[in-house]
Amino acid sequence: MMNGLDSKHSLSFFQNGQELSDQDKELLKASMRQTLELSKQLAKRKFTPKKYRNGEE
Numbered sequence: 001m002m003n004g005l006d007s008k009h010s011l012s013f014f015q016n017g018q019e020l021s022d023q024d025k026e027l028l029k030a031s032m033r034q035t036l037e038l039s040k041q042l043a044k045r046k047f048t049p050k051k052y053r054n055g056e057e
Contacts, residue, residue, distance in 0.1 A: 020028070045053075
């Protein structure tokens with residue numbers, strides 16, 4: 001999905017029928033990266049058994 005922001009032939013993101021600007025694409029990439037990292041952290045916390053958590057909660 002992230003690679004689709006750069007390629008003309010793959011997934012395109014449009015705003016009101018116009019392609020997103022380079023700045024908007026970079027902001028979207030940063031937002032997607034941040035969301036991915038947060039979801040990984042939450043999943044790790046959720047699915048790590050309590051005996052291995054070392055008092056994180």
